[in-house]
Amino acid sequence: MKKMLALALAMAPGPTESQESKKTVRVVTTLNVFRHVAEKIGGGRVSAAALAHPKRDPHYLQADPVMQKTAGGADLFIQNGRSLDLWANDVVQHSGNVRIQTSHGRLTASHECSVLEMPRQISKEWGDIHPEGNPHVWLDPLNLKQIARNTHGALCAVDPAGRATYDENLKLFGREIDEAMFGKELVEEYGGEFLWRKIRLGKLDDALQEDGAAGKLGGWMRKARALKGVKVLSYHKTYAYFAERFGFHLVAELEEKPGIAPPPKHLEDLLDLVKREDVRIILNDVFYPTDAANYVASKTGAKVLVVPIDVGGVEGVNSYVALIEYILDRMVSSLQ
């Protein structure tokens, strides 16, 4: 019986070349930023949907039947991993979709990304820690480029006929990020690879000074000069990658421990720290209440900035470039 079925399937006509060239790959992602990247790399060959609402905390979503249904139609499922979106496992398991259960139909976007805050000791005593390191990797544009490469690899595996499209779009998207990061002029002169290499070793400023090109620095890096060394408080450990990349210093979190809402005593203790360190900004993710941040701000003069961490988290922030711009602009203008 099995042999007959296999024979019948083998003899059935496969897709023609024109059908392959028109194929739409259905991508389902946990976060909106991954949907955005999939669309950038996939272009017209991809239709993508994100399961998490960008204004909801991605740690604590529940795998409802609509999410499972949506994943049921996916050719490729993309999640962050690093224990951020554990609910994705429930979605996939109950989707009834074998394409995303095994093999190349499922991608962990944070694979090969540079990871910060890897815990040396793992215990729930420390709160709801992430045992695989801080998972908010996409807030570093360098990691976002790695995510784009991972997405490219996954799309090529699922849709080999689209490789040429994906290769071209990866190049274009990479260039878009490079120019947003360093400014068009500098990227044209030095190339993105050179600039990223220098920045990864902390040698960008020196290299540009040596070449007399410091004045040509544009993009986010130019804006971020105003943030260098600025002391910042955040609600949750969301901005470690953002801070590392753009040079400001995260002194503490409003949460006493990850996943534990700020108790009153902890807020009182923070007031001394905030005054002592001259903390200027409190970053509050858009899905966290602002009571604790407003309280600390009222006693210290720090400015509370409610910011999105995902594409679509605020109206008008419809791309990754817009997301990073939005956060940087809010931070820089709050210092003026």
Next chain:
Amino acid sequence: MHLILAFFLCQQDEIEQLKKRVAALEEEIKKSKGQEDEKLKKKVKKLEEDLENTQIELNKLKEKGIEKPSALNLLNPAITVFLNGAARVDSQTVMAGAGAEAAKIDDRMFLRSAEVDFRAAVDPYVDAVLIVALEQEPNQEFGVEVEEGYGVIKRLPVLESAPWGLRIKAGRYRAPLGFSNLLHMHDLPWSTRPQAVVEYLGSESGSSFFEAGYAALGSGILLRPPIFGEAPSSLDLEFHVVRAGQIRIGDESDNDQPAFLGRVGFFTKFADHHTLSAGVSGYFERGNLFAGLLGLEVLYAYKPPGVWNSIVVGGELFFVRREALVEEKDVDTMETVEKERARTPIGGYLFAQYQVSWHVYAGARYDYVQSRQDDDVETHVLAGYVSYYTSEYFRIRAGLEHRWSDVETEDGDTTLLVELNFVFGSHPPEPWWVYR
């Protein structure tokens, strides 16, 4: 153990190689720098590029070195432990259990259950779940049982891609009769089971204070027909063949017969942060006697982002038809004979819960149930609860229940309850009634 050692030796070796390469490049650059020759200048630039790339590789490897692979337990199931304890203070004596097992449960504390939950992928085709519970019974003794133990075939060996998301479930599992029956005690938003679930689905103790509900032994198919297209709505269908006689309205002696149960569930999201689910479920067994149940369920939730205030409102209603042998006097012969009589009791509950803050949830529930043996015997329960989350792993609840009942021993009882839930081990899915 050999795997970890091998991994580290390889990594250390690679790190050492890269360190040597960095040193060699730095030396070569030192020698070549300062030369005016254009060719040498280019060589220096290339060497510097190589050096930087090697340094970046080295940093990355050092970073990876911290990500120690836990090869020893990579293939172990995810294990979560749930401890549920409760204490009660009553206004009168309360008995639970039947016959020789009957015992007083008022004014006492119980470790109601210690559950160990194992979950893992068996292979690319099957996931498995095993939940073992140690439960303290009314007479203070502990019993051990397999709460649930089942496999879900998610990928069919012959048909690689299943129609309508077909999955097959087999084993022992909490039956999809309503939504509260699917939940274990530690995941309920209340400290006691709804009376209708206890009365019609199952309870060893006969009390809503201890674990209750119906776990079926059998197999079923789960389908999700694509009738809503891209709309944020879904329809779930389930049909199961199970062993009869294990549900409370059934007949124990029929356990060599099949019974059938099914559920149609509808779920939708609307206006961004609202969800509504509704379902119809049914159970049927026909052995020596007939037993059937029709369940209606509805659940609405609203969770706006950026504030920790959510609302959940819902309820379930069960219609039962069961035949029982009743002793009656025959009017002709005046002899006492056993006759089949059908009972059609109904029961259900309504509840509402409001999330006051990140930590605190407050709710109320009203139960109404007719006895499965005599529909003229009614019980009403009104309860209020406050739950406090320190985190998702430790929950404290206080509740107050009052009971009005045609059962004399139960009527007028007021119970104060305090419940603790501890969760440790692997990160479990959050209970559905918690919104963050």
